[in-house]
Amino acid sequence: MSETSLLHKFKKWFRENFVFFGPGLLLAITAAGEAGVTEATEIGAHYGLALIWVVLFTLIFKYAFTNGIARYTLATGHTIFDALNRIPGPKYWGSVLVIIVYLVEMLAIGGMLMFAAYFLDYLLPGVYNAVLIALFLLVVALAMLRTNSYEILELFIAVLVGVLSLAIVISLVEFPIPLNLFLEGVIPTIPAGSEMAILAIIGVVGSGLNLMLYSVWLHEKASRHAVIDKSCDLLNETHFRRYIRSVNVDVLIGFFFVALITISFLFLGYSGYTVSFMGHGATLSLDTLITQVLYIVGSIPYGAYVFLALVAFIFFGAVVVGMDGRARAIAKVIGRVGEDTGRQLPSEHTLYQIMLLVFSGIIIASFVISDPMLIIRRIAAFSAIVFGIFGFIVIYLDLKLPKYARGNRLWLMIMGIGSVISIYVALLLESAFLTYGVPLIERMLVVAFVLFIFSKTQLFKKMLNGTANLLDKFWTVILFGAISIYGTVRGIPVDVGGIIINFRDVGPMIAGLIGGPFIGAAAGAIGGIHRYLEGGPTALPCFAATVLAGIVAGLMIHYWKGRLSMFRAVVLAIFVECLHLLVVLPTLTIPFGTMTAEGVLSVITITILPMCMVNIAGLLIFAYFVRTYDAFASGTARLFDLQKFRNDLRELMNPPEEEEEEKETETEDNNVR
Template identity: 40%
Template structure:
């Protein structure tokens, strides 16, 4: 006999059916707000401004694929009672590599949220009768969002989002009615057309339309809604309900995306985008002069959409990172307290990003990087689905859509090599020799002495010299971006600190920092000091933590954040404000990713060597204790 899961309301048959139909709609609407607001006012409107309706075919591909993606996530969550992040941890390979990089992306995306709030402040400022600095509006909005989230109540979040959805739907229909949509041009936009000049734009749109890695957050909200209770008795029926709810949610996403694209396309020939000004804001000002009755509705709806995206995005990412830290990172802090600590950390990043400027640059770069990882996660979702019980797996159609969609995402990423090069892959290539030296070091007598705890002062000196030299190599093999050296110089001192303690890390940092300072430039001093700080951080982290890929990733990102967000502004007080902001924009992302990746690779080399040594010790013990003659027998021909 089939039973109703405990998380569904009871009552009469009609009432229960209505409740079931509406029960799963809440997480979908939260997802719709989050995905519509993340890049709709930036990537999609910019696409309309520059290319009209040309890329509607990209919209169709993105929405079909991401609908299937969300549907697969829902099936896993309802079937197992776990979030998709638990499933990703089951993927073969280095331990927790998937959730580690997702966590890094989620943290970096907080900088983009600072851009969202700046744009939202521009909108609201145009509607209020008094003059208030835009940054103040952005920070006040952030404060209100924190107050709404501080309790950690999913029910409160769902109620607030429902009100926002109603406002947005009315605003979208009203704004669309004010546009003169050229239906022939719209129809032509669904015909695929590839131009090498547009690969970066296509890739960004694939990540922006329907969002990317934030689709994984749907699992978090669905898990909160169901209380983590698996649906084992009537999963097919519940998935039919989820499918209809997802159609509603993705219908709203499609509507909002088309509105933003249409507004951008309608004013592509008459709007001049000023430097440092949001294109969405510029178009809105133009709307006031051309369609006065529609502009206030659009502007207020845009503010609500951006605020809703930040509200839901912070909540979902905080819940996801909280779960990842507790499950994969072994953090023992109570969930509610950890959730609030993450909120505070996210708010600090957003606060700093509000004053960085150029929000569209941040959003576009993070979106492009996330789309690469998103394609890989698409294949991972197929693997996870295949491990579900036979009756809970996806259909052949679902598998086909997921396989083709994930392949398209990877193909577009590989077509434009310059796109990948722009985000730190050159440093990854130059990191190869560094990793080869690490491979040799791990197998050396010096590393063995530190493993056994018998290292001498001479060993300490050699450790400092080796990793100080590697820090110099990291600077030497860096590359210039706007007269600033983008490098991986901090990896050497951090590893020296991990192996030999804070003193060893600091000393290796002094060697690498001295070389960086000798090269000169207005960022020479903060670059040199940061290398020493990184070495100390490595030593402190090794003494306080059991090192895991996730914790090393946090250490790498944290070391670069201290350098770029704190030391550069603090130690270059005489430098022009715009140049400091350029350094932050150009260096934070690639250096954080490469440093984190280098530290994780070091841990993998170390653990692989230990497993090899342990296996050799086991074989030796078996030979000596069980069959002393085994070794001589094996050596016989």
């Protein structure tokens, strides 16, 4: 009787103090999937536990970020994604940015799924191809997510975390971490050559934009709790103060597991290289990493099998949780945009299912990439930049909350410093941006000066209002063709496939925006021919992509009815560059044998971020100069107007001045008569 009473009291205490227990576990798994094998084990192999202090520092900032999101969700009853449509700036820019990032991150999710397949392939060697295993795991993940049931997902993750905790406890009993080694790691020190490792930990440990998914899961949990507790009002100050304690505990538990998993993998990496013949500074491969860890856990009965299965399921769990959270987030964002614009869109459940299918396509496409570790790191660096930006957005939203729900000064300080460091670290990790992107943007200032002068001319005004004749259009083509050539000449050569990181596409894109697809194509042809004559394996795709850039810009401005905003300029720049590097480049090189798939991937890896950034900068400068124009004539005129072309040609052959002189002569003759 007394045992029953104690159990009843425990359940009551747990329900009251852990009302929102669960979302933190989902957060822990999705974060662990990125911080485990990909970074922590390798860093542990090189530097042991000396960088534990960096892990703890990073998790403090990311806990503060998650705490800010949780307070916003509890205080407003909305997810953080609902707020993206209300932040200052171009309309829906926050929503579109997070959609783009989450779609790009699906490439990293695909890399995680391949990792899970690799570990299962080690567990069952030679049974199936790793890609087939990854496809099977993807089908299983879709089957689990098809119901869109948060309860099933939470139960699955709870079981996974329980098994993971048991495995970690057993491992620590068998291989206890020396206390002095742990304490030395807590004291801030920077081992020789560990600077990039420190940056990597700050960039990926504890995840990045994945933390925003906590708002979605917390909202799901809160909605279900409101159904059970009819008196629950999360917008009430009293209830907010009561529930925020439960949420903070949930987040703390989640980050505790992240810290535990990360430090455990650090120790596994350290132990593997301690007993091996390979030095701590040796280059790691995935096979080497797995082999060294198996050497350690193999001394435990069934340790190797358990380790392989456990790590595979960590990655699989991260994939399931990552797909679910992102699909829910994007469905909410699209649904909110539909409500704001008055458009009839599919239900949130249907949008969720659609996004899962879109995600599946991106994940399958990522399977062709030979090095999943590389793509996970590249995507992590890109996401970290956006994560730092969203840190400031969370600060802005926090200041809009009721006073009782706002963060204190310590929280503001941690968020501000952490957001700045996150952006800085991401840029340092993405060395291609600093090496190529910044110099290109500096050279773009010359183009900005030319655009400023051009915007003050009558030619510019005539092009925008649709009164330009063929001669005006000819000079426009020459000008922006020259800008395209300048973008190549002032580009930066790279010793990979003879490529030139450049801003060649800026000229044709602007020509297409102000003159339509034909003007854009003509300007692109000038820049493209110049690049083609430079030679190299990428000469043909660069020529085609430059012409295509002008055509796409002309078609897009026509689709937008001549209206160009800052946001549309960014979308156009990213779309054209992705079309160039992800479609045209592989299509016109790999089938002809001029480049291998690995070579194309290397080119994309080095060039995509700096070239996207410099093209965005160029179009944003142009969009700023034309901000006073409501619409361009190129966007409202007919695309193929043969009659207008004939009139322009007739006007060129018979200028208006000559026609006026003829009319004056005829008038004088009539007067004489």
